Amino acid sequence: xxxxxxxxxxxxxxxxxxxxxxxxxxxxxxxxxxxxxxxxxxxxxxxxxxxxxxxxxxxxxxxxxxxxxxxxxxxxxxxxxxxxxxxxxxxxxxxxxxxxxxxxxxxxxxxxxxxxxxxxxxxxxxxxxxxxxxxxxxxxxxxxxxxxxxxxxxxxxxxxxxxxxxxxxxxxxxxxxxxxxxxxxxxxxxxxxxxxxxxxxxxxxxxxxxxxxxxxxxxxxxxxxxxxxxxxxxxxxxxxxxxxxxxxxxxxxxxxxxxxxxxxxxxxxxxxxxxxxxxxxxxxxxxxxxxxxxxxxxxxxxxxxxxxxxxxxxxxxxxxxxxxxxxxxxxxxxxxxxxxxxxxxxxxxxxxxxxxxxxxxxxxxxxxxxxxxxxxxxxxxxxxxxxxxxxxxxxxxxxxxxx
Ligand SMILES: NC(=O)c1ccc[n+]([C@@H]2O[C@H](COP(=O)([O-])OP(=O)(O)OC[C@H]3O[C@@H](n4cnc5c(N)ncnc54)[C@H](O)[C@@H]3O)[C@@H](O)[C@H]2O)c1
Numbered sequence: 001x002x003x004x005x006x007x008x009x010x011x012x013x014x015x016x017x018x019x020x021x022x023x024x025x026x027x028x029x030x031x032x033x034x035x036x037x038x039x040x041x042x043x044x045x046x047x048x049x050x051x052x053x054x055x056x057x058x059x060x061x062x063x064x065x066x067x068x069x070x071x072x073x074x075x076x077x078x079x080x081x082x083x084x085x086x087x088x089x090x091x092x093x094x095x096x097x098x099x100x101x102x103x104x105x106x107x108x109x110x111x112x113x114x115x116x117x118x119x120x121x122x123x124x125x126x127x128x129x130x131x132x133x134x135x136x137x138x139x140x141x142x143x144x145x146x147x148x149x150x151x152x153x154x155x156x157x158x159x160x161x162x163x164x165x166x167x168x169x170x171x172x173x174x175x176x177x178x179x180x181x182x183x184x185x186x187x188x189x190x191x192x193x194x195x196x197x198x199x200x201x202x203x204x205x206x207x208x209x210x211x212x213x214x215x216x217x218x219x220x221x222x223x224x225x226x227x228x229x230x231x232x233x234x235x236x237x238x239x240x241x242x243x244x245x246x247x248x249x250x251x252x253x254x255x256x257x258x259x260x261x262x263x264x265x266x267x268x269x270x271x272x273x274x275x276x277x278x279x280x281x282x283x284x285x286x287x288x289x290x291x292x293x294x295x296x297x298x299x300x301x302x303x304x305x306x307x308x309x310x311x312x313x314x315x316x317x318x319x320x321x322x323x324x325x326x327x328x329x330x331x332x333x334x335x336x337x338x339x340x341x342x343x344x345x346x347x348x349x350x351x352x353x354x355x356x357x358x359x360x361x362x363x364x365x366x367x368x369x370x371x372x373x374x375x376x377x378x379x380x381x382x383x384x385x386x387x388x389x390x391x392x393x394x395x396x397x398x399x400x401x402x403x
Contacts, residue, residue: 001111001166003084003173007032009100010089011042011073014117017145018087020046023070024146025174030072030079039073046071049146077107084109085170087139089117097121098129105130113163115139119190120245123156123183133158137167140187141176142337150336151176152187179333182324185249186242189337191319192330192349194246195311197239198257199375200227203308204277205259206301207292211277211285217305222347224339227308232276236263252374253311262291300371306364309352310376314365316349317379320399327399350399353382354392358399362386 004027008019011033019042022029031046033039050064059067072079080086086108090100097116104114114136116126127136138154151171155164164180171178181188200214209217215226231239243256263269263276266287270276275283316330325333331348334340342352353361362383368376385391385398392398 001084001113001162003027003166003170005029005083007080007083007086008089009033009086009104010091011039012089012091013143014141014145015089016042016045017049017143018089018117018141019071020049020146021141021174021176023067026070027173028070028072030074030083032074032077032080034075036075039075043071043073077103080104080107081109083112085113085115085167087115087117087141092119092121094121094125097126101126101129101136105132111135113137113166115167117141120186120242123154124158127156127158134160135163137163138181138183138187139167139171140181142189148337149175149177150189150333151178152181152189152333152337153178154181154183154187156183177332177336179325179329179336181329181333182322184319184322184324186246188319188325188330188333190242191246191324192312192315192334193338194239194243195254195315195375196308197227197231198243198254199311200308201231201257201259202372202375203301203303204228205257205262205292205295206298207295208298208301209303211288214303214308217303218308221305221309222341222343224341228277232270232278232280235270235272236260236276237269240264253315253377255375259291259295263288266291307368307372310361310365310368313349313353313356313361314376314379314382317353317382317399320350321379321381354398354400354402356392357394358382358385358391 006022006027007030008015009032011031019029019031031042050067053059054061054064086104088100090096101114116123116138118138123138127133130136136156137159140152142148142150153167168178203209203214204211211228215228218226240260243260246254247256268275271280274280277288279285320327320330327350331351334348335346342355362378365376365378389395390397393402396402
């Protein structure tokens with residue numbers, strides 16, 4: 001299917017960036033909101049992104065104006081009758097999403113694709129609000145949309161192969177890396193990130209190390225930033241919400257650190273209000289240290305880099321075992337979605353497991369399991385690989401093959 005015109009619904013944090021990315025590819029895009037102020041803000045975001053390219057000498061002022069002219073801001077569905085694909089980026093509430101999808105279903109051509117930028121909600125449930133479930137799909141872009149390369153493409157139960165192929169091609173035409181992820185809570189990147197962020201938070205609350213020490217060790221390991229810096233950026237309230245949701249869905253291995261609630265109760269939401277794990281502006285992290293002191297040092301708790309990184313690697317193996325994505329895609333998604341590296345090379349969690357050695361990883365997980373319980377139960381597929389002698393790079397085969 002050729003895409004001649006696109007639309008974005010919701011001009012908030014994600015919507016503005018998405019409309020910029022689409023217009024940058026040369027495609028006309030309608031940007032719709034229900035709130036004139038948000039629409040203006042969305043247009044301002046787009047202009048700012050282009051402006052910064054002009055200032056860096058990456059485009060001329062004339063080119064900027066011609067790209068801006070491709071974006072049509074609106075409060076109505078009037079411009080939607082010839083749109084080929086819509087990405088909805090309205091608030092993360094199923095009720096709102098279903099209403100927007102039903103409205104879109106009524107105004108769009110029958111052939112148009114409806115993509116949702118949801119971070120977590122069920123694509124299949126949303127699709128059921130339309131008469132075109134085969135044309136509904138998830139397109140999970142990351143924030144900021146104009147910078148982050150990854151798009152997780154999530155088919156719902158009834159999404160057709162044609163729709164899937166079309167949105168992969170569309171994402172690639174936007175110069176993004178498209179990874180197909182089967183529908184599951186947290187999709188791929190957030191599902192794998194959460195156990196790691198959670199474990200770092202357990203280490204902190206138990207007094208095993210400070211946030212600065214843990215962040216530094218994780219950066220040394222190869223992540224572009226430490227877990228506490230990242231959580232402050234994401235919002236601790238958002239992490240708590242996602243943590244609760246994944247716990248509900250996956251059970252004990254995702255049991256969230258109680259410290260998330262303590263911080264949110266104390267009004268420490270992250271960078272957005274100047275105080276999270278760290279303090280920003282005039283704020284300090286003294287209240288966090290006081291909360292840790294009040295919790296008391298847990299003498300059995302130790303911080304090691306394995307304790308923080310292995311839950312992410314193990315979750316990658318469980319996702320592979322569940323056929324959520326192909327092995328190469330799991331690694332690609334984590335590299336593009338988080339910027340992770342290992343020993344200076346861009347490597348995802350499965351390639352890292354191969355480097356570590358699957359037998360070493362398994363025995364490390366078993367020790368951690370004995371010490372801390374369910375959060376470290378080794379993935380079944382990890383045991384199977386070790387039993388079969390697929391130990392990673394040293395055995396020339398593990399999750400990948402090596403010459
Ligand atoms: N913010 C992020 O970091 C991030 C990252 C990835 C995905 N997402 C997902 O993207 C979606 C949007 O998130 P956001 O952070 O941009 O939200 P936001 O609150 O910043 O923006 C939502 C916008 O939708 C508008 N809106 C509300 N109801 C509408 C309707 N019926 N029709 C049209 N517009 C409507 C609001 O006025 C607002 O401008 C959510 O599903 C979220 O989970 C967000």
